[in-house]
Amino acid sequence: MSALIASTVHRGKSGRRTHLTIAVAGNPNAGKSTLTNAIAGSRLSVGNWPGVTVEKKSATFDFQGRKITLVDLPGTYSLSPYTQEEVVARDYLVHEKPDVIINVVDATNLERNLYFTLQLLELNIPLVMALNMHDEAAQKGFRIDIDKMALMLGSAVIPTVATKGEGIGRLMETAVAFADASETQRPAVVSYGEDIEKAVAAVAEQLKDHADVVSGHLPLRWMALKMIEGDARAIEHYQTEAYAALTEKAAHHLRSAHGEDLEALLADVRYGLAAGLTRETLRKPEKRKRELTERIDAVVLNRYAGIPIFFVAMWLMFKLTFDIAGPFTDWLDGIVAGPLPRWAAVLLAAISAPDWIVSLVTEGIIAGVGSVLVFLPPIFAMMFFITLLEASGYLARAAFVMDRLMSAIGLHGKSFIPLLLGFGCNVPAIYATRTLENPRDKALTALLIPLMSCGARLPVYVVFTAAFFSAYAVTVLWSLYLLGIVLAVLVGFLFKKTLFRGEAPVFIMELPPYRIPTAKNLMIHTWEKGKHYLMKAGTWILAISVFVWFGLNLPWGVEAKKESYLGKTGQIIAPVFAPLGFGTWEAASSLLTGVVAKEIVVATMGEVYAPGAEEKEEEASSFSEDVREITVSFGGAFVDAAKNVFSTFGVATMSAQEDEETAGLKSVLAKTFTPLSAYAFMAFVLLYLPCFIVLVAMRHEFGSWKWAGVTIVYQTVLAWMVAFVIYQGGRLVGL
Template sequence: MSAESISEVMRDPVRPAAASLSEEKRTITVAVAGNPNSGKSTLINAIAGTRLHVGNWPGVTVEKKEALFEYEVKLIKLVDLPGTYSLSPYTQEEIITRDYLVHEMPDVIIDVMDATNLERNLYLTVQLLELDIPVIMALNMYDEAEKKGYTIDSNMMEEMLGVKIVPTIATRKAGLHDLLKAVVKLVDDPSSHHPKKLNYGEDIESAVSAVEKQLKDSYPSLAEKYPLRWLAFKFMEEDEHVQSELKISGDVLLIEDAVRHLKKAHEEDMESIMADARYAQAAGLTREVLKRPELRKTDLTEKIDRIALNRFLGIPLFLAAMWFMFKLTFDVSKPLGDWMNALTFGPFKRWAEALVGLIHAPAWMSSLVTDGVIAGVGSVLVFVPVIFAMMFFITFLEGSGYMARAAFVMDRAMHSIGLHGKSFIPMLLGFGCNVPAIYATRTLENQRDKALTALLIPLMSCGARLPVYVVFIGAFFPAYAGTVLWSLYVMGIALAIVMGLIFKRTLFKGEAPMFIMELPPYRLPSFKSLMIHTWEKGKHFLIKAGTYILAVSILVWFLLNLPWGVESKKDSYLGQVGQVVAPVLKPLGFGSWEAASSLMAGVIAKEIVVGTMGEIYVKKTGEEQSAVKPAFTADLIEIGTSFTTALRNSAENVFSTFGISSLSTKEDEKRSGLKSVLRTTFTPLSAYAFIVFVLLYMPCVVVAIAMRQEFGTWKWFGISFAYQMALAWLMAFVIYQGGTLLGIGG
């Protein structure tokens, strides 16, 4: 079959499930399995599109995608399994895939194969076939295989495996109808499916049938629940997961005998014997059905990698690529984020005020609505553009194949502090904003790598800390502004290295996770796939994180404004807590309730430290309220024009090449009132200790929520909170006390 003949393009392949569908109609559950980089995501997106529902697998944070739709009067539930190379129970992805298949027993497995990498993909197929669940193979990327000059005899492969094979080109939506038709046909007529039993060699086969018999006799209930042959293999492999789950151990059975014999004959452990036997099947099949051209052409991937992974060019090119990604993520999203912010605190707030005014609500309620709820909504919306932009780039980097190269280039440096090559990108994003950085840790497959990276990200000085630095530097170190600012960024990085080394030896003691990683061919990710992915992730953030952020904003409003009617902020709950905490900060040089309260308010977002200080230290002078309130229609027009301006600014930022806009110190002229008050309460030394404290103390609540979401537990935020508080206190203490001893700036 040639790629051209897979011409049946799906326009709108599937319809959403109709609500009226009768209850008794059975849903066909189709699990989609496949290697990473096999085009599985693209295939699923092409079939289900926006009907995909993205969530997490229970108890873990691996993504779970599902879609329910109607196809040829059948109701199909598509379940995307994590990409895996094998079903060995070593990675989280493998365990999820295996548990799902064994426990949920889907009606059909669609096995998505990368046709350009047949043998390694068949290794998974062979394992799927052991499960006794009907398999349909989607021979994906068929066009690419042809381009490489491969010819695959899929008819022969069908015959050898006894499994239906459908060539597909997911990027062009080709072959998807055939694939779904094959699913329907198989479910309608199960007898059409008669897979061949793969023969793993005489000694293995005789051992496995002995074990099968033993299992059947001793544990008949198990034999009914699980695919027997698979179960037998797992026992022979001494699979700890299966053993502990079923609460019987290998040694009570005759298994030991059978296994000992095999081990002796092969001089290997059982897992290796099985891996060898399975690969032998995959290799044998490949030899029969695949013809490669005699002369291998240098392909595009090789050409790109000669430059991208070059000894001398590799790192500069990587850094340049990262620089562009960083700039695009933050500079493109910034005008839109600012626009959303202006929208919330401008028109939205005014409208809410008007509404509250209409119902003659008491003053506290109007304050709760505008300063609590609206402000909370605002702080969620501000993050939306940056989260979307980051998700877009990360998805692009992963889909294109460059993420693996980034890891390859940076691994040596990152590994020396216990991290993984892929940790670099989340850390870098941290300088813009820690929140998308935490979400970006999802590119790390291993839980340990992911957790360690997330713990160190808050030490990367984010954009929200800058306004605090700017005010203090402007007040105390105008002559050395650059040096002082630089020192803070460097201190953050240096402490990340130190903490990385400490964590590596304490919290994460033991063998570092392995690196072994495929370098997939470069591919242009399909735009649709990119958009669906970005949208789903962004939506997830909005709903999940949004709720938390809103709740926290309202809580802080209570702290700041209650008891209602207090004259001074000192008497508010926040001020009261500030007075309690202040003595703890005394040795650091800023033991006033004002400083303590500002720091506490800063947990919402660190830039709020400045705003709160402004409120506390400087008496409100100009009545901002007196501004004329624009009419509703004027508001609408303003929203429209400001949005176009924001879009234009975003577009312009794509092309502007120099200077991170978020690093500008334009704010310098403002806040002169605050600065002069600060000069009376801080010394240069305590001021420096204070900004170091701001750099290091607990991450903001949005980061906390991001950590909770990414890890499904508060544990890592707890650790982050504890070590950062200790570190911030210690560093500020050393700076202030050391400085005082040396007589600097006292």
């Protein structure tokens, strides 16, 4: 059998394997991701585990002349078959058989962490423990007998402080040494007590000839324990149903002595052992000091102050995210709208490219690149603040404070933050759902995000309120935001009873101690998300942008917008909007282009209602002037971002200014819309399907088009019904 294994691994001249795989496993909040960053840093690449929405981080790099693949498993408290994270972690450990496991353990919270370690030991893979936050434990007066712990676990125990990089070198050296000696360096078999061990032995005897056990693909002790626990997933997956009957005898004996629930019995035994290990190795000071975390929580989670503090924190995060991102978005937008297409046009003219190519490049491709890039600043900013909230420990508190409210519509306390971010921009909001672990919570939150009226819808409201409701513009604006929120509550209820029927996921969540996040960690997480978005979502967005360009410009050479494919499609679908009060091809075409970005509805209206009006020749500028302008405005963006940060702390002003170019549009609109149909139109713009970037983000975050598809259908139906009720209802009461 050893010959079989030897033939499948790469060995160098010295007989050592040249490629090692290290899995990093541990509880959430144990500093696992900080430790992984300390080892692999920017070499980490982020993706999803196949078929699930769980994030996968891995890195391949050279260490002491060997190739190392480091796989960061999702943070879990157990290897039960009930959550996606746990299934991903255990399937990886059992199927991929890493050469060694680095088990990250929070030294300040030994018992619960050791409960997980015991489950890792069952897999019979060499294990090196990173006893992390060792400094924090020492500060609390904890004394941990490291040698004794190593002896009892049959593993190495290395004290580390991941945030400072302490112990990382030794940890890696030990892990590699353990991997090299993987055939002899097996972890201890911790005895689960006479009764259980007897049952394990009996089941193992039966399982011995199972093909996967013989080939070494299935750890025997682990599988025997799973069968005793009645782990349906493992039994089904390894096709051991036939063995289940044989297990029954052993299980029956256990049940008669220890009660029916053997899964609980094993959890109980593991916790008993973890408590024993902790007693043997940890000496705590007699009196427990009131910790800083408890003192902070006394204020932050206070009955009266808790909610106001939460809202202030949320307001700051929202303002800072979009205020810092705003100037950079404008800067990128400026380049993509001005100099870039100009340069491209000049270059293409130089090689005498046909007109349609020039148009495709400047209006299709460059504009497409632009729509990818403008979302980068808010995604970076969102990720920065979300990571800050998560790593500091406040995110769990925010969920604790908000859960009562959110659970009323079937959501989780953590759903509040993505929904809030939705008011700025739905795209980063979709990505912010990553903080929700449960797939159901995550999907439901993502479905409701587009009902939060994002910044891109404001220009549409501004034009229409200025044209029809100038006397009470603010009231009308607020009514639209409120409409979105009220509908989110109703739709949430509806989905809870239909698409997401069944038991609501649990809210059993650790409130980790407050910790100061390291700058390195914040940077790495922020950068990862941005990079991931650019590479994965970027290609889709670009492709769709080019597709839309064809729709707008074909057949080539059409002068009248009405004759373009877009205009023709507008003419065909216009009757659908007739009962809503805006059944014109102009309105229909504008709504169609709104799928690119909702503010484009206004731009298209400008073109179709008042063609030629906004075509102003820009002053020609030279290449060097352009470059200077871009550089200067980049500096300006920093200044603006800094100014915005300060104004965040000052008085907030709602900037609902009117653009000059839309002024002419007002008078045209007054001829084709009534105040009633204008309001119905605004409600429709609020509610109909989100821009395609949001849909791509959903695809990207959930790994399939399913939820994006549900969004398209439900929002379009909802928008039509609401606009119908507004328009026809209004007419009935004589508006």
